[in-house]
Amino acid sequence: MTEPLEQRVVTEFPYKHSTGEVIGRFLAGLKDQKRIWGQRVAGQGVVVPPVGYSETDGSAGGEWVEVKPTGVVTAVARVYRPIAQLHPCAEPFAFVLVKLDGADTALAHVVRDDLERLRVGTRVEAVWAPDADRTGSIRDIACFRVIT
Amino acid sequence: MSASEPPKEPVKYVEKQVHLPYCYVAGDYKARYLAALKDKTILGSKCSRTGKVFVPPIVASPESFAPCDELVPVADRGIVTTFCIVNIPVIGRAIELPYVAASVALDGADISIYALVQECAPEAVRMGMRVEAVWKPDGERQGSHEDIVHFRPTGEPDAPLASFMHRL
Numbered sequence A: 001m002t003e004p005l006e007q008r009v010v011t012e013f014p015y016k017h018s019t020g021e022v023i024g025r026f027l028a029g030l031k032d033q034k035r036i037w038g039q040r041v042a043g044q045g046v047v048v049p050p051v052g053y054s055e056t057d058g059s060a061g062g063e064w065v066e067v068k069p070t071g072v073v074t075a076v077a078r079v080y081r082p083i084a085q086l087h088p089c090a091e092p093f094a095f096v097l098v099k100l101d102g103a104d105t106a107l108a109h110v111v112r113d114d115l116e117r118l119r120v121g122t123r124v125e126a127v128w129a130p131d132a133d134r135t136g137s138i139r140d141i142a143c144f145r146v147i148t
Numbered sequence B: 001m002s003a004s005e006p007p008k009e010p011v012k013y014v015e016k017q018v019h020l021p022y023c024y025v026a027g028d029y030k031a032r033y034l035a036a037l038k039d040k041t042i043l044g045s046k047c048s049r050t051g052k053v054f055v056p057p058i059v060a061s062p063e064s065f066a067p068c069d070e071l072v073p074v075a076d077r078g079i080v081t082t083f084c085i086v087n088i089p090v091i092g093r094a095i096e097l098p099y100v101a102a103s104v105a106l107d108g109a110d111i112s113i114y115a116l117v118q119e120c121a122p123e124a125v126r127m128g129m130r131v132e133a134v135w136k137p138d139g140e141r142q143g144s145h146e147d148i149v150h151f152r153p154t155g156e157p158d159a160p161l162a163s164f165m166h167r168l
Helices: A020-033 B028-037
Strands: A006-018 A036-041 A045-047 A064-067 A070-079 A093-100 A107-111 A123-128 A141-146 B013-025 B042-046 B070-074 B077-086 B099-106 B113-117 B130-135 B148-153
Touching: A020 A036, A070 A107, A093 A141, B028 B042, B028 B070
Parallel strands: A107 A141, B113 B148
Antiparallel strands: A006 B013, A036 A045, A036 A064, A070 A093, A070 A123, A093 A107, A123 A141, B042 B070, B077 B099, B077 B130, B099 B113, B130 B148
């Protein structure tokens, strides 16, 4: 029996997502102000990131409200063996949901360090990407880190 | 002073490269089929119940569900059963436009394969036209589909529709 015949093929899809007004301004806040903004929405409180409407009654999003770069972890999924170019980090990390102080909904992001201490209820804070690296993306927040 | 809202000018786009690394394993029949191309041989597999020959070879007939347990060579020539003239460029494909993408029923095969028809004007291609494979020269064939450069007209008389309409 000979070795199996195989072929390695890489397929790439270069996507360019249109952000829209609301997420667009949220991202501009990250990039230009290093501030995190939500919107006050009927029935939901302060929604971060904002989607521009109420998921409760469909009404339009209201006033912009700044939230803190600190918050509490509400969910954790550790990734011990990241897959190159699929996951956001090469080293083991954790996907988390973070309910930022001042927000009523949780934001999906990553934690890179102190994974053994990380659990639901852990306090974390945003780590900003350097000025030159912020492009107007959710990854302008490089990651969250456990507050010691 | 600290702004009371995010910048007026929104970010318009986010870019994301989706990266999908695949490893395709040919499997037994397809590996033998590809290896045979190196010897200018096109292999099919024969249904043990109906005798129909499938190219490229498959292990079981989707029609009768019976095993196709015999690999048989088919001809490197056949009939254009259907075709289309391509006028739209595709990223990553270097063929000069317009070109003809055709289904070719090889002599001895009961289904057709996808093929490029060249060496004639696109508008000269027709259903029933006889074509033959143009192979890469000896020593350059790798055991891949690219070993067949394209198909070209043989100049033989066209096949009547009834002779190929069941193997489009």
